[in-house]
Amino acid sequence: MINSLGNVKIYVxxxxxxxxxxxxxxxxxxxxxxxxxxxxxxxxxFRSRRADRLKLIFxxxxxxxxxxxxxxxxxxxxxxxxNDALSISVSQxxxxxxxxxxxxxxxxxxxxxxxx
Numbered sequence: 001m002i003n004s005l006g007n008v009k010i011y012v013x014x015x016x017x018x019x020x021x022x023x024x025x026x027x028x029x030x031x032x033x034x035x036x037x038x039x040x041x042x043x044x045x046f047r048s049r050r051a052d053r054l055k056l057i058f059x060x061x062x063x064x065x066x067x068x069x070x071x072x073x074x075x076x077x078x079x080x081x082x083n084d085a086l087s088i089s090v091s092q093x094x095x096x097x098x099x100x101x102x103x104x105x106x107x108x109x110x111x112x113x114x115x116x
Contacts, residue, residue, distance in 0.1 A: 008058075009042040010093045011085040014078065016049040023066050026057050034085045038064075043093070044085075051075040054096075069097065077101040 011034065021029070026046065030038040038044065043058040053070045076096060079086050088102065096102040 006090075008090065009040075010045065010088050010090065011036065011042060012045045012079065012088055012096075013047070013085050015081045015083070016051070017046045017055075019048045019053060019055070021046075021055075023057060023064050026055065026066070027064070030057075036085070045093070045096070047076065047078055051078050071099050074099065077103060079103075 013029070013034065017026075017029070026044070027038045029046075030036050030044055034044070036042065036044075038057070039059040041059055041061070043056055045054055045056045047054050052075045053068065054076055055066060055068050057064065057066045059065075076099060088096070089105070092102040092105045095105045
C-alpha cells in the first residue's frame with residue numbers, strides 16, 4: 001500500500017490504455033491527452049482493458065515512479081469511460097487500490113466554524 005499521500009492530486013484516466021506502455025509512453029499521454037504536467041507531484045492512474053490491472057505513475061521529487069497492480073480474482077471498480085481524467089480523493093484512491101468500490105467512499109464535508 002502507498003502511505004502518506006497528504007494532499008496530492010490524483011487523476012484517473014477512465015479509458016483503457018495499451019498496457020505495454022512504459023513510463024515515457026504514459027508521460028506522453030499525460031501531456032498530450034490530459035493536458036496536465038506529469039512532474040507536478042500529482043498521481044496518474046491508468047487501467048487495462050479488462051480492468052483487472054492498473055498502473056499509476058507519479059514524480060516523487062527525485063525520480064519518476066511507476067507501480068503496477070493486478071487483482072487476481074476480480075476487476076477494479078472503474079468510472080464510465082470519458083475523454084477526460086477524473087480527480088479523486090486520497091481516500092477514494094486507497095479504496096480503489098485495495099480493490100474496493102471507491103465510488104462508495106464519500107468525503108465528509110463540514111462547515112467552517114464562523115465563531116470561536
